[in-house]
Amino acid sequence: MLDLAQRARAASRALASLSTDEKNRCLTAMADVIEGAAPRLVEANALDLETGRSLGLSAAMMDRLALNPARIQSMATSLREVAALPDPVGQVLDQRTRPNGLHLSKVAVPIGVVVIIYESRPNVTSEAASLCFKTGNATILRGGKEALHSNRLVADLLVRAGRDTLGERFPSDAIQVVPTPDRDAIPELLSLTQYIDLCMPRGGEGLIRAVTAASRVPVIKHYKGVCHVYVDAHADLEMAGAIVENAKCQRPSTCNSAETLLVDRAVAAEFLPCLASRLASRNVEFHADPASLPLVQIAVGNRPNVVRIATPEDWETEYNDLVINVAVVEGVEGAIAHIARHGSGHSDAIVTRDEATAARFLHAVDSAAVYWNASTRFTDGFEFGMGAEIGISTDKVGARGPMGLAELCSYKWIARGSGQVRG
Amino acid sequence: MLDLAQRARAASRALASLSTDEKNRCLTAMADVIEGAAPRLVEANALDLETGRSLGLSAAMMDRLALNPARIQSMATSLREVAALPDPVGQVLDQRTRPNGLHLSKVAVPIGVVVIIYESRPNVTSEAASLCFKTGNATILRGGKEALHSNRLVADLLVRAGRDTLGERFPSDAIQVVPTPDRDAIPELLSLTQYIDLCMPRGGEGLIRAVTAASRVPVIKHYKGVCHVYVDAHADLEMAGAIVENAKCQRPSTCNSAETLLVDRAVAAEFLPCLASRLASRNVEFHADPASLPLVQIAVGNRPNVVRIATPEDWETEYNDLVINVAVVEGVEGAIAHIARHGSGHSDAIVTRDEATAARFLHAVDSAAVYWNASTRFTDGFEFGMGAEIGISTDKVGARGPMGLAELCSYKWIARGSGQVRG
Numbered sequence: 001m002l003d004l005a006q007r008a009r010a011a012s013r014a015l016a017s018l019s020t021d022e023k024n025r026c027l028t029a030m031a032d033v034i035e036g037a038a039p040r041l042v043e044a045n046a047l048d049l050e051t052g053r054s055l056g057l058s059a060a061m062m063d064r065l066a067l068n069p070a071r072i073q074s075m076a077t078s079l080r081e082v083a084a085l086p087d088p089v090g091q092v093l094d095q096r097t098r099p100n101g102l103h104l105s106k107v108a109v110p111i112g113v114v115v116i117i118y119e120s121r122p123n124v125t126s127e128a129a130s131l132c133f134k135t136g137n138a139t140i141l142r143g144g145k146e147a148l149h150s151n152r153l154v155a156d157l158l159v160r161a162g163r164d165t166l167g168e169r170f171p172s173d174a175i176q177v178v179p180t181p182d183r184d185a186i187p188e189l190l191s192l193t194q195y196i197d198l199c200m201p202r203g204g205e206g207l208i209r210a211v212t213a214a215s216r217v218p219v220i221k222h223y224k225g226v227c228h229v230y231v232d233a234h235a236d237l238e239m240a241g242a243i244v245e246n247a248k249c250q251r252p253s254t255c256n257s258a259e260t261l262l263v264d265r266a267v268a269a270e271f272l273p274c275l276a277s278r279l280a281s282r283n284v285e286f287h288a289d290p291a292s293l294p295l296v297q298i299a300v301g302n303r304p305n306v307v308r309i310a311t312p313e314d315w316e317t318e319y320n321d322l323v324i325n326v327a328v329v330e331g332v333e334g335a336i337a338h339i340a341r342h343g344s345g346h347s348d349a350i351v352t353r354d355e356a357t358a359a360r361f362l363h364a365v366d367s368a369a370v371y372w373n374a375s376t377r378f379t380d381g382f383e384f385g386m387g388a389e390i391g392i393s394t395d396k397v398g399a400r401g402p403m404g405l406a407e408l409c410s411y412k413w414i415a416r417g418s419g420q421v422r423g
Numbered sequence: 424m425l426d427l428a429q430r431a432r433a434a435s436r437a438l439a440s441l442s443t444d445e446k447n448r449c450l451t452a453m454a455d456v457i458e459g460a461a462p463r464l465v466e467a468n469a470l471d472l473e474t475g476r477s478l479g480l481s482a483a484m485m486d487r488l489a490l491n492p493a494r495i496q497s498m499a500t501s502l503r504e505v506a507a508l509p510d511p512v513g514q515v516l517d518q519r520t521r522p523n524g525l526h527l528s529k530v531a532v533p534i535g536v537v538v539i540i541y542e543s544r545p546n547v548t549s550e551a552a553s554l555c556f557k558t559g560n561a562t563i564l565r566g567g568k569e570a571l572h573s574n575r576l577v578a579d580l581l582v583r584a585g586r587d588t589l590g591e592r593f594p595s596d597a598i599q600v601v602p603t604p605d606r607d608a609i610p611e612l613l614s615l616t617q618y619i620d621l622c623m624p625r626g627g628e629g630l631i632r633a634v635t636a637a638s639r640v641p642v643i644k645h646y647k648g649v650c651h652v653y654v655d656a657h658a659d660l661e662m663a664g665a666i667v668e669n670a671k672c673q674r675p676s677t678c679n680s681a682e683t684l685l686v687d688r689a690v691a692a693e694f695l696p697c698l699a700s701r702l703a704s705r706n707v708e709f710h711a712d713p714a715s716l717p718l719v720q721i722a723v724g725n726r727p728n729v730v731r732i733a734t735p736e737d738w739e740t741e742y743n744d745l746v747i748n749v750a751v752v753e754g755v756e757g758a759i760a761h762i763a764r765h766g767s768g769h770s771d772a773i774v775t776r777d778e779a780t781a782a783r784f785l786h787a788v789d790s791a792a793v794y795w796n797a798s799t800r801f802t803d804g805f806e807f808g809m810g811a812e813i814g815i816s817t818d819k820v821g822a823r824g825p826m827g828l829a830e831l832c833s834y835k836w837i838a839r840g841s842g843q844v845r846g
Contacts, residue, residue: 013763013787013789016786016787016789017786017787096808098806098807098808102797102801102806104807104808109789111819111820112789112819193635193646197818197819197820198819198820212616212639213639216635216636218641218642218818218819218820218821219641220820223616236842239842242842242844243842243844245844246844246845247844250844250845340436358839362837363439363440364436364439364440366436366439366532366535366835367835368835368836369835369836369837369838370835370836370837370838371838371839371840372837372838372839372840373839373840373841373842373843374525374838374839374840374841374842374843374844375843375844375845377844377845378525378838378843378845379836383521383525383845384521384527384836385519385521385527395620395641396534396535396620396621396641396833397534397620397621397641397643397820397821397833398641398820398821400833400834400835400836401835401836402836410819410820410823411823412789412790412791412792412793412823412824413791413792413793413802413807413823413824413825414785414792414793414795415792415793415794415795415797415801416781416794416795416796416797417794417795417796417797418796418797419659419662419665419666419796419797420796420797420798420801421665421666421668421669421670421673421797421798421800422669422673422798422800422801422806
């Protein structure tokens with residue numbers, strides 16, 4: 001691991017010297033090489049699928065592990081899109097001249113060496129590596145052990161494309177895959193504070209907690225997404241229904257989907273039966289508090305497989321599925337208190353026509369993204385106009401919310417003087 | 424610790440609701456209360472000095488522990504200065520409207536709960552607490568065990584001033600001191616990721632490494648400051664002499680002081696003897712590489728207590744004292760390579776008249792602050808015009824370089840819509 005990390009550090013210094021044009025030419029070549037190697041990728045992936053079967057992976061996991069021509073094409077397309085994005089490196093974020101004449105500028109620079117730890121999907125290898133490469137960062141990638149053949153080949157192809165384009169100027173260690181499935185490798189890697197600048201784990205809460213506990217280098221992550229939609233007394237209830245349905249049903253497996261609906265007591269009786277019918281027709285299951293339970297049952301009946309009383313754990317569970325918690329709260333302050341207690345600091349929305357109530361919610365809810373009259377599903381680098389997304393952070397240090405290219409940069413202070421000394 | 428952390432979290436939510444004016448009135452009142460309590464502070468400090476003596480603290484440590492009327496006055500002055508600074512909370516850092524009409528703004532918000540771990544000086548208690556308070560953060564302070572009486576009284580006085588000013592609106596748990604000197608308290612505290620957002624250790628490298636190893640919450644820190652001044656072939660040698668002298672001698676105990684002088688081989692014979700005389704007259708001791716050793720000895724003689732050959736460890740040692748390493752390097756690339764190998768990513772300077780050489784150095788040296796023709800001693804929140812400084816970071820995630828009020832903020836994304844749902 002030490003050798004791997006040292007080579008990544010050396011590569012990161014070389015990457016920092018590449019021009020935007022050089023990086024974009026590499027990314028375009030990487031797309032071509034990935035496209036051209038589709039048969040070899042499918043072949044390597046077949047070995048991984050075999051491992052997956054022998055490990056008894058679920059059908060969903062097997063699907064995430066699989067590479068097919070369409071997915072390989074989409075990897076190539078995504079590489080070309082990254083080439084087309086503006087390069088944040090070198091951007092002047094701030095500048096000033098001090099009274100003593102010293103000129104200071106705050107300039108975006110690569111973070112350096114980034115470790116990405118993720119689960120199955122081999123397409124993450126190419127996506128994460130390309131975003132890091134575009135921002136001049138060296139990557140060390142650690143996917144699921146069942147995806148090792150696919151991941152290594154993807155990394156090899158990307159590096160080969162870079163070498164073909166820039167020759168010696170492209171550092172071969174810019175993109176590395178941890179070569180061993182050994183579990184002890186990760187704590188060892190994440191203790192090397194001198195060589196590793198950042199770790200980004202992506203996956204289930206268990207993986208992320210284990211990585212955070214083991215790491216001595218900074219970690220950016222979100223543990224989970226327990227997102228709320230609060231429907232206020234002054235909401236447009238038709239709009240509220242559409243937002244709740246979208247936040248829950250449009251893609252329930254994502255972290256920005258809603259897990260909990262909070263309804264102001266003043267409109268609960270009017271809103272909930274209608275909303276429950278709407279969601280029930282989308283096959284949503286309800287975990288309701290005592291006040292909302294009868295209002296849901298009016299609409300969907302007393303069917304235990306469709307509606308049941310919520311347990312204390314439910315309020316903090318990310319279902320990733322067509323299940324929604326429902327609670328009646330006392331106005332916006334009740335919603336704020338519920339979210340403070342149970343939320344995950346990810347994405348939370350209020351639906352209301354009242355500007356003051358909205359302002360109170362947007363101010364008091366301490367989440368990475370807060371919404372007024374819109375679905376929580378927009379918390380996403382593409383939807384935010386970043387052009388890409390490497391992950392979503394609920395941390396308060398470093399990037400918060402969706403992370404695009406700019407969020408893969410650090411900065412340095414450049415001071416230009418004419419002999420200034422401190423008095 | 425759990426109770427302490429939960430109370431800090433609750434306090435942080437209340438703090439986030441205070442207006443700038445309310446916070447400033449509290450800070451002014453805090454200054455008055457600290458001033459008025461000078462005799463009590465001296466009294467509490469006397470108990471700590473007694474503990475210090477019984478622990479056999481060095482004279483330097485005892486001096487750092489001591490509070491006297493002048494230092495108490497300076498604490499009060501500093502509180503008034505913090506009141507006068509602009510409040511970064513609520514500043515709109517970025518905004519955009521998406522094609523679907525969703526309006527996004529990126530707004531500075533408090534980080535939340537900040538743990539500050541430091542060594543003796545009780546004045547840090549008031550300084551750190553006031554900067555965190557101004558930015559709406561709750562603080563949990565952990566000073567040296569020998570300073571516990573002073574630190575608790577300072578925190579009590581600050582909180583009392585806040586209560587006197589705002590009554591119930593001021594959360595009493597906004598500023599807390601860890602009440603026990605128990606060492607196990609810190610790992611426990613820093614495992615509470617749900618309640619603690621950031622830890623900032625300040626002190627020796629040993630302390631900082633121990634905190635980083637123990638923490639599961641994000642840590643911002645610098646391990647040490649091994650700063651370099653590189654004197655290029657094209658330097659104005661008179662300017663170079665003044666910068667090296669300032670960087671080494673003006674206040675050698677600080678982290679932004681130079682530890683190593685790198686001299687381009689082309690000017691070593693001309694520059695070094697003269698520079699060595701200059702520094703020797705300031706009582707500087709030299710640890711020189713084989714190429715520079717004779718050039719230093721020309722000026723200061725062969726006195727082993729003034730000049731000796733540098734050991735491998737010397738290049739990575741922060742002396743905090745009137746000692747300087749000297750090495751001859753092959754031009755700017757030699758300097759860049761030396762700094763990449765031995766530097767601490769803190770502050771490094773080049774002295775040259777050649778703009779292209781300067782540009783190469785400023786780009787390739789991966790440190791929080793890089794200087795062209797100026798002393799490294801300027802890496803400081805006040806010198807950078809931040810109006811304050813709570814610490815200096817060499818991390819690449821979160822703040823880098825001096826940290827003022829803006830660097831004590833996170834941000835959130837506020838999305839305002841009119842019923843947008845994701846398609």
